[in-house]
Amino acid sequence: MRQGSVRGEIPGQRRVRHAGELGWDDSLYEDGDGGDDEKAQSGRRRRSGARPRRRRGRRILFWIAVVLAVLILGTAGAGYLYYQHLNGNIDTSPMPDGNRAPEATPNAAGQTPLNILLIGSDARDSKENQKLGGAKETFNGTPLADVQMLLHLSADRSNMSVISMPRDTLLQLPECTDPESGKVYPATTGRRMTNESLGRGGPGCTVLAWEKLTGIRIDHFMMVDFAGVVSMADAIGGVPVCVDANIHSRDAKGRGSGLKLEKGETYIQGEQALQWLRTRYGFEDGSDIGRAKAQHMYMNSMVRELRENATLSNPGQLRRLAEEATSALEVDEGLDTVKKLYDLSNELKRVPPKRITMTTMPYEYVGPRVQPKPGDAEKLFRLVRDDVALDGKAKKKDPEGSDGDAGKASDDPAAEPAEIGVQVQNGTRTETTQAVPGRASAVTTLLQGKGYPRAAADQQSAPVQERTVIRFPSAELEGDAQAVAKSLGLPLSSVEESKEVTGVTLIVGADWRTGDTPPKPEKDDGRTPESADALNGANDKACMHVDPNFTW
Template sequence: MAFVVLGTGTAGYLYLRHLEGNVTTTDVGDAGKGGFSRDEAFTILVIGTDKRTGKGNGGYGDRGSTGHADTTILLHVAEDRTNATALSIPRDLIVDIPDCPTKLEDGSQKVVPGQRGVRFNRSLGEGGRDPGCTMRTVAGVTGIKPDHFMMADFNAVKTLTAAVDGVTVCLEHPVDDRESKLRLPAGESTVEGEDALAFVRTRHSFGNQGDLDRIRAQQHFLASLMRKMASGDTLTDPGRLLRLAEAATKALTVDTGIGKVSTLKDIALELRKVPTRNIAFTTVPVRDNPAEAVKATVVLDESKAPQLFEAIRDDVPLTEVEERRKKDNARESAADAARLKGPRAPASEVRVRVLNGGAPAGSAQETVRWLQAEQGVVEAENAGNAFAARSRSTLEYAPDQAAQARRLADIMGLPGSALKPGGSVTGSQGLPTMTLTLGRDFLGAGVRLDRSRTVMPDVEKSTADTVECAR
């Protein structure tokens, strides 16, 4: 929010140049994206490390800690900016950490060997693992590849909360925690600095004293911080905005793809478009590790986790906006639905050229092989890359090819909105041919593109506009 306000006028420009020197960056290579686009969905891995550097932090926990992924949230912002999902990843989740190429300070590169069946928090810090290793681990676990990362340590909690003059938290019962030094009465309190850090570190006073209950308390804290940053009191107070900008740039480490303050400002502008009521917090579905007699770690709940990951990948909201969108679609998609009604041509008569318009490399050829070998669309051909990338896959066809288009829509799971009546082109055999362009929504040959088929699992969630008390 500070970047948004400061990004106007000459004085704002000069101050942004000053802030540029505060930003710390890490090159994570191909673990992330090279830049940021305001026209796409984006996913940022927010990492809270337990590194003890900074004034007053040496006495917390493991004094010599290299800094592990203590608190990790995968923040996915939908392409249309109507909603966002913040997915917490438990630090004690058992995962496979892949081999991780890392760049050293002298510019050389080394590969940190991976490990199988270890705690997720070991994906950072141990053996020289950088945030790129955590990003690769998240991609392997969830199938969602983070575009960028933002990392903060203990100091970030203290300085950011002080910059906004404190964050309101709520407790169902009074807390006097000897481990974290948190002492608060029941009900609402305002915390900042050391008290704010104690709140997010507290585990033994919430729920069953495990990390999952601490995660819920942290989600309540972050929701309150979001409300405070978006409030009129913050946005209309120049002094508070300056403190917030200084604190944010000094506290955060980001990847080189978003390492410029102007890019961070763009991200802030896009985040600002999402209503707090449609920012949902949830946690990776897990269950106790069956391999342990004394329960200390967790594993994925395979009955829920895959569906949740798929919903996030498909931009399906966890909030009320999805119901509203379904109603809007029902009113607006009569013409789209009509395109799917009518006779279907045999698969052997479907002629289509496939273009890659933003899907992963090799997707066009993969799709052609799948259509020919498994679906009987023998007249499919690879036409290379489209002139421009697009967010959604489309099928363009001439009026006399409507029966072919409906057959291919059935095979690919294309919704009616993806069908674009118009003209056809001449294929390699000299015959009129439809054009299928695979967009960024393409997840692989055989994976249906009809987003309405995504199943929303029953998971516990909350929204950023709701005040909840930790218990």
């Protein structure tokens, strides 16, 4: 692992930056130099002619690592010594070793999906990162995972789905252990911004936070920092982006990335590429959501550029790309060689852009921050868990059960109701209302009346639980959990495996605050929620909207 990689927080040496601190938001992305207009314009190429060829997309940063693996690493080698040299460039960090989400179930052909978490670190742990990242007072401070994106490759390798998460999403962060110091960070009692997960035990903790939220088992991670973005953008030779008006990201108070572009399409690279990826002031409404859209455009444009640019046949350029890609990455130990990255690339490049669907986690505002949008976020996560293509082109499946219940009946036979122990928890609290007093006891009485005398109420309130679920810890209890669901009239889709419980556990959610009958589940049409802002990877017509206050 490199000297500047993620460490645990050491008192007196590192300071965790919290969202409420003065200057935190702006300095993270837009404290750079950026004032020299000529410098901002350097390295830019514009197409001539009456109608420039458009290669535009949207979606988020740091597919860089994956894209380079797709088209570069397999052809960049020049003998064993060079191969070993590239392997030596790659830094690694371990995946978490406990409290993981359950592994995906193989399809009929025995294939399983592949899930990769892509992380963009804001670390100021080197002179180069400090120069690019600004915020001098945070030099060598605890890094933040300010870009997070889950890439899901379907089991049959026919399609790919991507979910990005806003950096200021509020979540309860899980217990994590720093792999180097051994320091244990307890689970947070309140909600914290998801980007803080990186400083609580490295990328493995960010993996755990995603798994806890989504229930999706993550197989690998890839992480890159500021300097890595710039070096790879330079090596590629530029990426086309588009704005619908002239833009200069700099206001009267000096805030902004310094990005200055003319209306239309422009090739950007180097520090100008980083300016684009960091720009918030000037894009759309000035929020992180607008910034994410600009990052998304850059990512999709890079994919198409690498696929279509014939100059990549140049051996010298390929070698440079291989050098920059392997030097910029920090990966899990399952991707610690060029061969492993190349094997991964062969999996990824089988998917054409038209079968790639880019999404943002459905969210809603909580003050200046965001949280997963009730209903829509969980639906998106479920579609990915179930390996359903988000582009709507998957083969239709006959739902099992009723009322839109797509759950699958367990092969494990259930015990007699009188033998099944069930712990009942009260998860009826919401962000705006308190938990219903005595709700766990009421549902426990209901269960006992249905022949489950071993049902017992947990008197402590559970965390916020949007919908009622029944969790079980291992396969031998799945049939028992499904039997409890059936007795209450809950769909099989409400039953899920979880390592956070030790037995069959019923968590009464905010959707069942009163009455003896749980709400009838809405019929699921299997479509990606509109709030996920889905975009097909082959879309080349997108152009960033410029705030009129930042045009020239």
